[in-house]
């Protein structure tokens with residue numbers, strides 16, 4: 312009888328080729344720094360126990376599939392989701408871990424970010440440290456919840472045939488773009504649920520004091536999601552071939568994330584909708600501008616000009632329609648999760 316394959320082995324064969332590594336390239340191991348390696352171990356434990364908890368809430372299919380998280384070696388700070396032997400695998404590149412701390416430190420040294428979070432620029436190191444830790448958790452959570460969103464919406468399976476054809480079509484990628492928006496939507500709801508239930512500090516005093524703290528939590532979420540996605544801001548959007556991109560443009564994703572956040576507020580905390588005004592969103596976008604220090608970074612005006620030089624409104628509408636179509640097509644393969652809304 313063959314030896315059972317461990318979760319860790321399944322993970323590594325799913326993300327690497329035994330001979331060639333990931334994408335034909337073996338990467339150096341950056342987790343040799345003891346502090347980073349310890350953080351990786353901690354996150355490995357935390358994320359897997361949170362996945363266990365989430366698994367216990369999966370109503371369909373029954374029994375619920377196994378979920379497993381680990382790091383893979385890759386030089387870009389990305390995450391991916393895949394299925395192997397009926398196990399749902401979520402991988403984060405170790406480059407995400409190594410770049411996240413300095414990214415967040417950089418963000419919290421920006422006066423406009425501190426002002427956005429109502430942290431005094433001078434003297435309040437405790438608030439700054441709290442915000443730093445919370446942002447780290449939130450970026451990580453936004454990214455991993457996005458990957459879980461792909462499982463929940465049924466994007467990672469090999470059925471139905473029509474979806475498989477979409478996934479392998481290099482030219483017509485509108486369904487894939489719609490799937491990314493769906494995964495961002497799941498992530499927004501799951502991350503805000505976590506933030507407002509598990510991490511929301513108990514605030515003494517009146518409702519006003521509590522609302523103030525919660526408004527900052529919501530702003531931290533916006534900064535976390537936008538700063539991660541800002542990586543894609545240097546990519547120009549080409550109107551002559553918009554369907555060739557696997558992911559929608561950065562500002563399109565931001566636009567939908569704001570919409571998902573409004574949806575979350577409507578359901579759970581209507582008083583916070585006002586924290587999602589255009590002025591607030593603009594402030595958050597300015598705050599994270601070029602946080603990845605990319606040499607080909609493009610400022611907001613240029614990105615907006617780029618997007619609005621074509622039929623932007625009808626493009627967003629097409630993505631919206633595609634989302635509904637995908638939901639119908641993949642309905643039998645979606646996970647039903649208790650207490651998720």
Ligand SMILES: [Zn+2]
Pocket residue numbers: 457458461491494
């Ligand atoms: Zn995705």
